[in-house]
Amino acid sequence: MATIARSNPFKRRPGRIPGFGLTLGITLSYLSLIVLIPLLGLFIKTAELTWSEFWGTITDARVLASFKLSLGGSLIAALVNLVFGFIVAWVLVRYSFPGRKIVDALVDLPFAMPTAVSGIALTALYAQNGWLGGPLEGVGIKAAFSRMGVIIALIFIGLPFVVRTLQPALADLEAEIEEAAASLGANRIQTLRRVIIPAVLPAVLTGFALAFARAVGEYGSVVFISGNMPMRTEITPLLIITKLEQFDYAGATAIAVVLLVFSFIMLLSINILQLWSTARSR
Amino acid sequence: MFLRRPSIILSILAFATVALAQSRTLLNVSYDPTRELYKDFNAAFVQHWYDTTGERVRIRMSHGGAGKQARSVIDGLEADVVTLALAYDIDAIGEKAGLLPEGWQSRLPNASAPYTSTIVFLVRKGNPKGIRDWDDLLKPGIGIITPNPKTSGGARWNYLAAWGYAMQKELGDLTKISDPSKADEVRAAEDKAREFVTALYRKVPVMDTGARGSTTTFVQRGIGDVFLSWENEAFLAVEELGPDKFEIIVPSVSILAQPPVTVVDKVVDKRGTRDLAEAYLEYLYSPIGQRLAAKHFYRPYQPEHADPADLKRFPEVSLFTIDQVFGGWQRAQAEHFNDGGVFDQIYRP
Numbered sequence: 001m002a003t004i005a006r007s008n009p010f011k012r013r014p015g016r017i018p019g020f021g022l023t024l025g026i027t028l029s030y031l032s033l034i035v036l037i038p039l040l041g042l043f044i045k046t047a048e049l050t051w052s053e054f055w056g057t058i059t060d061a062r063v064l065a066s067f068k069l070s071l072g073g074s075l076i077a078a079l080v081n082l083v084f085g086f087i088v089a090w091v092l093v094r095y096s097f098p099g100r101k102i103v104d105a106l107v108d109l110p111f112a113m114p115t116a117v118s119g120i121a122l123t124a125l126y127a128q129n130g131w132l133g134g135p136l137e138g139v140g141i142k143a144a145f146s147r148m149g150v151i152i153a154l155i156f157i158g159l160p161f162v163v164r165t166l167q168p169a170l171a172d173l174e175a176e177i178e179e180a181a182a183s184l185g186a187n188r189i190q191t192l193r194r195v196i197i198p199a200v201l202p203a204v205l206t207g208f209a210l211a212f213a214r215a216v217g218e219y220g221s222v223v224f225i226s227g228n229m230p231m232r233t234e235i236t237p238l239l240i241i242t243k244l245e246q247f248d249y250a251g252a253t254a255i256a257v258v259l260l261v262f263s264f265i266m267l268l269s270i271n272i273l274q275l276w277s278t279a280r281s282r
Numbered sequence: 283m284f285l286r287r288p289s290i291i292l293s294i295l296a297f298a299t300v301a302l303a304q305s306r307t308l309l310n311v312s313y314d315p316t317r318e319l320y321k322d323f324n325a326a327f328v329q330h331w332y333d334t335t336g337e338r339v340r341i342r343m344s345h346g347g348a349g350k351q352a353r354s355v356i357d358g359l360e361a362d363v364v365t366l367a368l369a370y371d372i373d374a375i376g377e378k379a380g381l382l383p384e385g386w387q388s389r390l391p392n393a394s395a396p397y398t399s400t401i402v403f404l405v406r407k408g409n410p411k412g413i414r415d416w417d418d419l420l421k422p423g424i425g426i427i428t429p430n431p432k433t434s435g436g437a438r439w440n441y442l443a444a445w446g447y448a449m450q451k452e453l454g455d456l457t458k459i460s461d462p463s464k465a466d467e468v469r470a471a472e473d474k475a476r477e478f479v480t481a482l483y484r485k486v487p488v489m490d491t492g493a494r495g496s497t498t499t500f501v502q503r504g505i506g507d508v509f510l511s512w513e514n515e516a517f518l519a520v521e522e523l524g525p526d527k528f529e530i531i532v533p534s535v536s537i538l539a540q541p542p543v544t545v546v547d548k549v550v551d552k553r554g555t556r557d558l559a560e561a562y563l564e565y566l567y568s569p570i571g572q573r574l575a576a577k578h579f580y581r582p583y584q585p586e587h588a589d590p591a592d593l594k595r596f597p598e599v600s601l602f603t604i605d606q607v608f609g610g611w612q613r614a615q616a617e618h619f620n621d622g623g624v625f626d627q628i629y630r631p
Contacts, residue, residue: 003475123503127504128503129503144503223495228433228490229629231629243621245432246432247374247378280609
């Protein structure tokens with residue numbers, strides 16, 4: 001039996017869990033239909049452009065400025081969420097306090113809200129006549145209609161990704177492990193640095209990657225708060241829409257392809273980093 | 283299980299087809315601020331069609347930003363008629379998807395615009411900054427709110443109105459534009475117009491993607507002193523948000539905004555709705571259609587059919603057309619709004 005399986009991997013004996021062939025088939029067709037074919041379409045549409053047109057489109061000063069803002073802003077937002085999302089997840093997992101369930105549910109709100117609604121709500125809050133925007137304006141900080149506004153929106157939509165990825169990882173980490181570390185003489189910082197963080201690092205990286213990837217493509221909430229000024233607060237997805245508005249489908253997909261490649265490289269490197277950190281902690 | 287019984291699916295399909303065949307529907311793909319107008323108009327038309335033919339029909343509406351709506355039709359949304367904000371978007375439907383012939387705009391009177399509008403200024407109550415005309419917009423300390431003309435069809439009219447005003451001011455007479463012997467004078471005027479719109483857009487602190495977003499910025503966020511708006515939308519804004527907060531200022535010169543309508547030939551021929559679709563659009567030009575347009579703050583093509591009380595709301599303004607100043611939408615789009623066009627150059631560092 002074993003030799004047969006080795007000589008022809010596709011005709012091996014059924015595994016212990018039945019339904020492998022069927023579910024793999026469904027998985028592949030589903031992924032193709034929902035993910036691969038649309039993405040392929042993107043590349044095919046872009047192929048309508050010549051290389052020099054493609055290069056001209058994606059290196060236009062305005063497009064480059066938007067890449068800088070979209071990727072840089074997403075990075076900052078994901079980093080902020082990493083720190084504060086960790087704290088939120090920690091509090092929700094480790095402590096019990098009245099209203100914990102409500103706080104827990106609140107975390108999901110950015111997931112569930114239509115992005116336009118989030119954008120309008122955030123703008124109302126941070127605009128110069130808003131509750132937070134007014135006082136901030138007083139100390140010379142322009143929150144809405146600036147790059148900071150973009151980052152605020154991206155932080156908002158990215159938070160659940162970090163918290164929800166970290167929660168199960170932190171829950172798996174039993175308090176006894178920390179107690180063991182303490183009884184073996186580790187102080188609190190050492191426990192955090194050498195016990196807790198290595199254990200949850202893969203989850204931290206996943207959360208970060210998800211929040212980043214989501215932020216790069218975010219459109220609905222950002223366009224309300226950013227002010228959309230060319231060269232300053234124009235995000236890349238807005239430029240894609242701008243191209244579409246001129247019926248320049250190929251130009252729009254060209255920018256989209258660059259964004260896609262960036263996100264893919266980002267996700268890939270995080271996955272590699274994750275593999276490496278898991279291997280190291282074993 | 284279910285899928286293994288094609289007879290069930292077939293019978294459902296057959297049933298659905300019979301149900302659909304029983305009453306014809308018409309899909310009108312329109313832009314945002316026509317919502318209230320078409321609600322009234324559709325009810326009137328359905329009644330009119332029933333009275334004249336005995337057939338009960340249903341009109342479905344789709345509203346959204348004009349460019350997005352045009353793209354939906356290009357991508358396969360089966361619109362029997364389109365009623366959009368600018369001819370450029372309907373041109374694209376013909377060009378990109380071949381759904382209608384090139385000369386579509388001459389099929390109905392007034393360049394296929396049964397109602398028109400213009401660009402006016404919405405200012406805060408009492409007009410604290412004393413804005414009366416286009417030149418006042420450039421006075422120091424004035425913030426102007428207008429959407430991004432690259433993403434908003436309506437905002438392109440705003441830009442063109444400003445440009446046309448500057449041309450009118452320099453030339454005194456816009457017919458010079460089409461006079462080859464005045465080419466030098468026209469070129470000098472264009473330089474002035476470019477300076478004017480550049481100065482104007484430099485005073486725009488927030489550029490939303492669409493007219494509705496800009497309205498929110500101006501009205502709810504309290505940003506800016508003047509909002510460049512379609513006249514009908516300005517009326518809607520004042521009506522909804524309170525006449526005690528805003529007022530409309532009509533400049534001396536503005537553009538004749540012609541939101542055109544047309545039948546989508548390929549779709550109506552396929553769906554067998556041509557007679558209905560054509561009657562629908564013609565009804566827009568009828569006395570009732572004209573009266574409803576005026577009621578909903580559009581300037582009717584034939585004002586004699588409108589309620590005089592509605593007409594009184596529209597002040598006199600000297601209007602120029604896009605053909606006069608820009609030689610049509612295609613040229614305006616190519617020179618001003620496409621990538622690398624005049625609008626982009628305003629923001630070149």
